[in-house]
Amino acid sequence: xxxxxxxxxxxxxxxxxxxxxxxxxxxxxxxxxxxxxxxxxxxxxxxxxxxxxxxxxxxxxxxxxxxxxxxxxxxxxxxxxxxxxxxxxxxxxxxxxxxxxxxxxxxxxxxxxxxxxxxxxxxxxxxxxxxxxxxxxxxxxxxxxxxxxxxxxxxxxxxxxxxxxxxxxxxxxxxxxx
Amino acid sequence: xxxxxxxxxxxxxxxxxxxxxxxxxxxxxxxxxxxxxxxxxxxxxxxxxxxxxxxxxxxxxxxxxxxxxxxxxxxxxxxxxxxxxxxxxxxxxxxxxxxxxxxxxxxxxxxxxxxxxxxxxxxxxxxxxxxxxxxxxxxxxxxxxxxxxxxxxxxxxxxxxxxxxxxxxxxxxxxxxxxxxxxxxxxxxxxxxxxxxxxxxxx
Numbered sequence: 001x002x003x004x005x006x007x008x009x010x011x012x013x014x015x016x017x018x019x020x021x022x023x024x025x026x027x028x029x030x031x032x033x034x035x036x037x038x039x040x041x042x043x044x045x046x047x048x049x050x051x052x053x054x055x056x057x058x059x060x061x062x063x064x065x066x067x068x069x070x071x072x073x074x075x076x077x078x079x080x081x082x083x084x085x086x087x088x089x090x091x092x093x094x095x096x097x098x099x100x101x102x103x104x105x106x107x108x109x110x111x112x113x114x115x116x117x118x119x120x121x122x123x124x125x126x127x128x129x130x131x132x133x134x135x136x137x138x139x140x141x142x143x144x145x146x147x148x149x150x151x152x153x154x155x156x157x158x159x160x161x162x163x164x165x166x167x168x169x170x171x172x173x174x175x176x177x178x
Numbered sequence: 179x180x181x182x183x184x185x186x187x188x189x190x191x192x193x194x195x196x197x198x199x200x201x202x203x204x205x206x207x208x209x210x211x212x213x214x215x216x217x218x219x220x221x222x223x224x225x226x227x228x229x230x231x232x233x234x235x236x237x238x239x240x241x242x243x244x245x246x247x248x249x250x251x252x253x254x255x256x257x258x259x260x261x262x263x264x265x266x267x268x269x270x271x272x273x274x275x276x277x278x279x280x281x282x283x284x285x286x287x288x289x290x291x292x293x294x295x296x297x298x299x300x301x302x303x304x305x306x307x308x309x310x311x312x313x314x315x316x317x318x319x320x321x322x323x324x325x326x327x328x329x330x331x332x333x334x335x336x337x338x339x340x341x342x343x344x345x346x347x348x349x350x351x352x353x354x355x356x357x358x359x360x361x362x363x364x365x366x367x368x369x370x371x372x373x374x375x376x377x378x379x380x381x
Binding site (some may be wrong): 009013014017019021022024025028030032035036037038039040041042043044046047048049051054055056057058059060061062063064065066067068069072074075098108109111112113116117118120123126127128129130131132133135138139141142143145146147148149150151152153154155156157158160162164165166168169173176177 | 179180183184187188190191192194195198200204205206207208210211212214215216218219220222223224225226227228229230231232233234235236237238239240241242243261278281283286287289290293294296297299302304305306307309311313314315317318319320322324325327328331332333335336337338339340342343345346347349350352353355357358361362365366368372373376377
């Protein structure tokens with residue numbers, strides 16, 4: 001039942017936006033086609049504008065991954081995290097999550113398949129992925145779109161949010177699923 | 179800060195790649211990622227145009243300013259630098275709504291529209307405003323009510339109860355969001371992160 005409601009929401013949300021907004025606008029005598037085209041014009045420039053920022057961030061992340069930096073960082077942190085009771089199996093995922101969406105999606109799928117979707121680790125991995133975002137990608141795209149080069153405190157704050165979400169996920173999953 | 183982070187990432191990658199004997203992979207990754215970044219950006223043109231078109235209809239119908247007026251009392255505390263009823267309030271709300279519903283295709287264009295609206299209030303081009311940093315953290319926290327991607331992966335792997343992770347995900351993401359916003363509000367007051375300093379030096 002619950003799953004059906006969720007399914008219905010994700011199926012109908014976009015059509016609802018696409019239908020609701022033009023109908024409301026038409027009722028207010030907006031020339032919907034002309035407005036749409038006028039707004040859509042901006043899409044091209046915006047996508048082009050983010051290219052340099054996206055190249056910079058994705059190249060750095062791609063190089064780090066290829067160098068094996070994530071495994072090294074995981075190996076360094078392993079003893080410390082083991083000591084505080086952090087499940088080290090998900091450590092590479094936790095490090096990858098803010099850096100790469102596709103990379104962490106691959107990792108979480110593997111963790112779920114290896115340990116089983118109904119296991120503690122499977123559920124924890126899914127929770128970690130489901131409660132965080134690819135911080136560096138969002139940063140490059142959002143700030144790149146308006147030419148922000150000096151990000152001030154945004155990176156630090158974003159990473160603190162990710163760290164908190166991951167720690168909370170571990171604590172909750174240990175309480176509920178272990 | 180990005181200047182340091184970016185430099186550190188590149189240096190670390192080359193040094194570790196050299197030590198690990200993976201320097202050729204590092205080179206390949208640099209080239210491939212650069213090409214991949216352009217593919218991603220080009221791929222965004224279509225959805226971007228679609229949602230910016232829909233947002234323009236909403237704007238012309240007065241929906242955005244209506245949304246902005248309704249949500250100003252809530253958002254004003256989070257974004258004190260944004261005047262009441264400013265279009266940024268409307269576009270930020272649409273972005274947050276799309277994120278919560280898990281509509282990432284729609285959320286990014288709406289978020290970029292919001293960034294454009296916020297940029298109109300920026301007196302130092304190139305430097306992030308407090309409102310931009312707060313908005314960014316709301317997006318990087320990945321707030322969504324239903325982690326649909328994970329549920330479908332769990333289901334595909336044969337889970338008996340794939341929706342069990344909804345509760346833990348929501349709790350974790352909101353805890354991250356609250357702590358993230360608190361951090362943003364504390365850090366924006368520090369002189370290390372001040373706009374003046376960012377204008378004068380690379381931070």
